[in-house]
Amino acid sequence: MTAISPVRVSDYPSRLRLNRNFLYLWTAYGISAFGDHLSELGLMALMHVKEGHDQTRVTAAMSFVFFLPFFLLGPVAGLLADRLPRKYIMIAADVIRACIVVSIPLLPMLAGTRAGEPLPLYVGLAPLLMVGLFSTFFSPARLSILPSLVPEDQLTRANSMINGMGPLCAMISFLVGGWLAEHYLMWTFRIDSLTFLVSAAFLLMILPPRGRQRLAEVAGTATSGWWRNMREGVRYVQAHRRVIHLIVLTALFWAAASIFNSVTTPLVFTHYGVKDFAVLGLFRGTLAGGMVIGAILLTVFGDALRSEIAITWSLLVCGLSMFGLAWTDSIRIGSALAIFAGMGGAGILISVSTLTQRIVPDYARGRVFGLSDWASMSGLLLATGILGLVPFPKGVLDAIAPYILMVTGIAILIAWAAVVAYRQRRAPYGPWIAFWKNFTTFYCNWWFRLKRVGTCTIPPAGPVIIAANHTSPIDPFLMLSASPNRLFGFLVAQEYYRLPVFGYLIKLNECIPTTRSGVDTAATRAALRRLKNGGALGIFPQGRIQLADETLGAKEGVALLALRTRTPVVPVHISGVHYDGNVPITFVRRHHARIRFGKPIDLSPYYDRQRDRQVQREVAELIMERIWELAPEADNQLVDRGQIDDGAS
Numbered sequence: 040m041t042a043i044s045p046v047r048v049s050d051y052p053s054r055l056r057l058n059r060n061f062l063y064l065w066t067a068y069g070i071s072a073f074g075d076h077l078s079e080l081g082l083m084a085l086m087h088v089k090e091g092h093d094q095t096r097v098t099a100a101m102s103f104v105f106f107l108p109f110f111l112l113g114p115v116a117g118l119l120a121d122r123l124p125r126k127y128i129m130i131a132a133d134v135i136r137a138c139i140v141v142s143i144p145l146l147p148m149l150a151g152t153r154a155g156e157p158l159p160l161y162v163g164l165a166p167l168l169m170v171g172l173f174s175t176f177f178s179p180a181r182l183s184i185l186p187s188l189v190p191e192d193q194l195t196r197a198n199s200m201i202n203g204m205g206p207l208c209a210m211i212s213f214l215v216g217g218w219l220a221e222h223y224l225m226w227t228f229r230i231d232s233l234t235f236l237v238s239a240a241f242l243l244m245i246l247p248p249r250g251r252q253r254l255a256e257v258a259g260t261a262t263s264g265w266w267r268n269m270r271e272g273v274r275y276v277q278a279h280r281r282v283i284h285l286i287v288l289t290a291l292f293w294a295a296a297s298i299f300n301s302v303t304t305p306l307v308f309t310h311y312g313v314k315d316f317a318v319l320g321l322f323r324g325t326l327a328g329g330m331v332i333g334a335i336l337l338t339v340f341g342d343a344l345r346s347e348i349a350i351t352w353s354l355l356v357c358g359l360s361m362f363g364l365a366w367t368d369s370i371r372i373g374s375a376l377a378i379f380a381g382m383g384g385a386g387i388l389i390s391v392s393t394l395t396q397r398i399v400p401d402y403a404r405g406r407v408f409g410l411s412d413w414a415s416m417s418g419l420l421l422a423t424g425i426l427g428l429v430p431f432p433k434g435v436l437d438a439i440a441p442y443i444l445m446v447t448g449i450a451i452l453i454a455w456a457a458v459v460a461y462r463q464r465r466a467p468y469g470p471w472i473a474f475w476k477n478f479t480t481f482y483c484n485w486w487f488r489l490k491r492v493g494t495c496t497i498p499p500a501g502p503v504i505i506a507a508n509h510t511s512p513i514d515p516f517l518m519l520s521a522s523p524n525r526l527f528g529f530l531v532a533q534e535y536y537r538l539p540v541f542g543y544l545i546k547l548n549e550c551i552p553t554t555r556s557g558v559d560t561a562a563t564r565a566a567l568r569r570l571k572n573g574g575a576l577g578i579f580p581q582g583r584i585q586l587a588d589e590t591l592g593a594k595e596g597v598a599l600l601a602l603r604t605r606t607p608v609v610p611v612h613i614s615g616v617h618y619d620g621n622v623p624i625t626f627v628r629r630h631h632a633r634i635r636f637g638k639p640i641d642l643s644p645y646y647d648r649q650r651d652r653q654v655q656r657e658v659a660e661l662i663m664e665r666i667w668e669l670a671p672e673a674d675n676q677l678v679d680r681g682q683i684d685d686g687a688s
Contacts, residue, residue, distance in 0.1 A: 060188040060245050061197060067241035068181065068201055071133065073208035073215075074234030078140050080216040080320060081227035082167065085147070087157035088304065095436035097160065099301035099426035102419065104164045105171035106297070109178070109416035117179040117272065117409015121402065125180040126247060130239045132177040137235035139169045143228045179408040186396045186404070187247055192342060195393045199338035202330070202389045209327040217320025272406030281398060284461075285391050286411045288350065291454055292387045294418035295361065298447045299326065299380070301426050305437035311370040318370075325374040329381020336382070337389050343485030346390040346397075347462065348477055353390065354455035357383025362448030365441040468526060475547060476519065476526065483520035487513065487616075489632040491521040492671075496636040497609050499524045502570045503639070504601055506662050507611035508670075509579035511618035511625050513632075518577055518611060519548075521634045527575035530562060551576075563596070570604040580663055584618065598658035601642055602649035608662055610637040612669035635669040 079101065088097050109116075119128060143166050150162040189197045219227045276282050300323070307319045337349065360380035367373050399407045426436060426443075436443070466473045483489040497505060505527060507518060515529050528550040536542045536552050551569070553562035569576055578600070580593035601608050615631040640662060648654040 058189060060247065061185075063241045063245045064181070064185070064188060065201055065204055067129075067133075067238040069204040069208045070234050070241070071238040072205040073212045074140075074231040077212055077216040077219065077227040077231040077234075078143060078166070078170070080213070080220045081224055081231075082143070082158075082163045084220040084224055085158040086160060086163045095301055095305050095426055095440060096431070098304045099297070099423040100160065100164060100428065101167055102297045102300055103423040103428065104168045105174075106293075106416045106419050106423070107168065108172040108175040109412045110420050112172070112175050113179075113411075113413030113416060114272065114406065114409045116176045116412070117183075117406040119176060120179040120183045120405030120409065125184040125405075126242060126245050128180040129177050129184075130242045132173040132180075133235045133239035133242065135173050136170050137232045137239075139166055139173075140228050140235065141232035142166075144225050175412070178412055179405050182392060182396070182408045183401075183405040184245075184247060186401065188245070191397070194396055195340075195342050195346070195389070196338050198389045198393045198396075199334045202334045202385055202392075204334075205330075207327070207331045209324075211324075213320035213324040213327065214317070215320075217315075217317040221315075221317060272403060272410060275399075275403050276407060276410055279398075282395065282407060285395050286414045288354075288387060288454065288458075289391050289411050290415045290418035291451065292384060292391075293415040294422045295357070295447050295451055296384060297419045297423050298426070298443060299361070299377075301423060302436075302440040302443055305440045306364075306373065307370070309437050310368055310440065311373070313370065322370065322374060322377065325377040326381040326384075329378035329383075330385040330388075331381075332378065333382035333385030334389060337386065340481075340485055344481050345477070346394040348481070349386050349390040350394075351455065351458050351462065353383040353386025354451055354458060355383070356380075357387065358448050358451030358455055360448070361444050361451060365445030365448065467524070472526065472547060475544060479516050480520040483513075483516055483632065487517065487630045487632045489517055489520055489630075489634065492633055492635045494636065495522050495524070496638055497522050497525045497527075497575070498607075498639070500573070502573050502604060502606040503527075503575045504570070504597065504606050504608045505575065505577045505611055506580050506597055506608050506666065507577070507613055508663075508666050509581050509584045510613050511584060511616045512622050513616065513625055513630075514579070514613055515577060517613055517616075517632050517634055521636070525575055527577050528569070529577040529579075530566065563599070566600055567604060570600060570606050576600070580659060580666075586618070586620070593659040593663035595652070595655040595659050597662055598655040599649075601662075602645055602655065602658060605643075605646055607639040608642065609639050610662060610665040610669060611635065612637075612666050614670060633671075635671075637665055637669050640665055 082101070083097070086097065146162055146166070147158055150159055152158055185197060185201070186194060216227055219230070276286065303323055303326075304319060307322050308314050311322075313319075333353070337344070357380050360376045360383060363376045364373055364380070367376065395407065395411070396404065463470060463473070468476060497503060503525075505518060505522075507514060519526070526548070528545075528548050530553045531545050531550040533552045533554060535545060551562050551565045566576055578597050580597040581591040582594045582596075583591070585591045597608070600606070612635045613632065615633045616625075617628060617630060618625050642658060645654055645658055
């Protein structure tokens with residue numbers, strides 16, 4: 040249903056900005072993300088990675104030990120997120136991580152290393168292991184608490200803003216951390232510790248809705264024991280194939296991200312020949328910058344772009360970019376490809392998180408995200424374990440770093456092909472029609488700000504006529520976009536068939552050409568055949584577009600078709616579209632389109648008198664009356680005042 044709000048959704052972040060709980064979570068996550076990579080680069084400087092010959096192995100080992108607790112304790116952390124207050128789990132994790140990070144400067148003294156000597160690898164990995172341990176409990180709590188802080192129709196934008204803030208702050212962190220590691224090494228750890236404390240302070244101000252998680256605990260976890268509850272979470276995932284697919288894609292993303300992170304050091308220091316931590320931080324920052332761009336795009340598109348489609352295209356962009364990185368020795372081209380890889384990665388991560396939050400109920404959400412973290416870390420640890428723990432000859436991994444990226448890109452492209460094949464098997468249309476339908480739906484939802492009010496009442500099978508008022512040339516596109524399960528053609532003027540692109544599209548949609556003379560027996564016979572064969576047909580009973588200063592009645596053709604084929608008619612009302620007679624301008628102008636489907640009209644009392652012209656006129660007027668009954672007089676006033684929800688259908 041349409042939500043009435045005192046804010047204009049076309050200024051999309053406003054509802055989220057006014058949501059203090061979300062604002063505190065968003066700020067806390069950004070501050071924490073800024074500090075994350077300061078200690079990482081500082082530890083690399085303490086271990087003298089720049090001067091070494093095992094840069095890939097050391098970087099991979101650092102990722103391995105950081106994410107190892109996610110693998111070992113991910114399901115337990117998810118269970119805790121379902122049983123304990125998620126807010127305080129995050130606060131405790133931040134405070135403990137601050138204490139760990141601030142103590143890192145003591146490691147050389149504890150390890151007994153002399154001034155100027157590199158810190159032993161096992162000593163440098165110890166604090167990363169501890170920080171990763173408490174990050175394990177932070178992650179499912181953050182992902183699970185978000186749906187209770189924002190409206191469901193804002194989940195995509197909320198996830199996009201959070202995931203955009205993370206890479207943006209990480210990019211700044213790489214730049215600042217690289218500079219600090221070169222000039223003021225010990226300050227990297229002090230500043231990192233401070234970021235965790237500031238993050239905890241913002242989290243403390245969150246006031247989640249009372250009772251929501253407590254009810255979830257009663258429904259989903261009861262008192263039967265932790266292991267049983269964990270098994271219930273596993274069984275939930277096993278019973279939902281869609282959730283399994285999302286978990287696999289998340290695992291693939293983190294494995295690919297860890298591989299990229301592991302090979303960036305030899306790419307910059309060896310293949311690009313630039314041995315400078317500041318440049319390394321800048322190169323890593325390009326990936327984060329791409330993730331920011333991807334998050335901004337998804338924030339702008341919101342729910343207009345379906346998560347399944349965003350995942351598909353993101354996999355393709357990310358896979359091609361990774362593959363391309365293997366073939367360039369230019370840091371400029373590599374940086375550009377890293378940006379595109381980051382854009383694809385952001386699309387995968389944000390869309391998967393949003394889709395999981397939508398389809399998984401609150402009582403199981405923490406355990407599902409815990410299992411997702413566990414699966415993700417399995418892929419990540421497998422990748423980093425091979426690179427960081429297998430005793431390859433010294434320097435071998437650094438030499439084949441581009442080929443490692445090439446294999447990673449191929450793996451992502453294989454996943455893309457599998458997703459496309461899976462979606463095509465489930466699609467009711469061929470690939471070209473599916474592409475056209477998805478693009479039309481996205482464009483109408485985003486640019487025309489289409490909102491379907493109520494449910495679509497078009498039956499999924501069988502003959503049906505969809506009759507609507509005619510407000511502008513974009514009406515057929517709005518009707519098709521608002522119908523998720525049925526594709527239908529229209530009676531279209533013959534001259535449109537001769538247009539280069541538009542003509543191909545209406546043929547693809549199996550529209551029926553007709554003349555403007557008002558009498559076209561060939562078109563009528565084609566429409567009758569379509570309906571008798573169980574097809575669907577879109578019709579505008581008024582015959583042409585009704586301008587603002589006109590009142591047009593219904594012509595009898597719609598009644599003739601409905602009565603002759605004994606087909607039910609679904610009335611549809613379209614509003615919020617501005618048309619002044621200029622067709623091209625209508626397609627590029629922003630609208631506040633609203634569409635409402637009514638209950639199918641039962642015309643069986645008229646079937647026995649179908650050849651009576653008076654009956655046909657009466658039925659046509661009845662259909663038009665049912666269409667106007669769906670018209671909300673308040674819509675136009677609310678749009679003018681900016682008080683109607685412009686969320687996507």
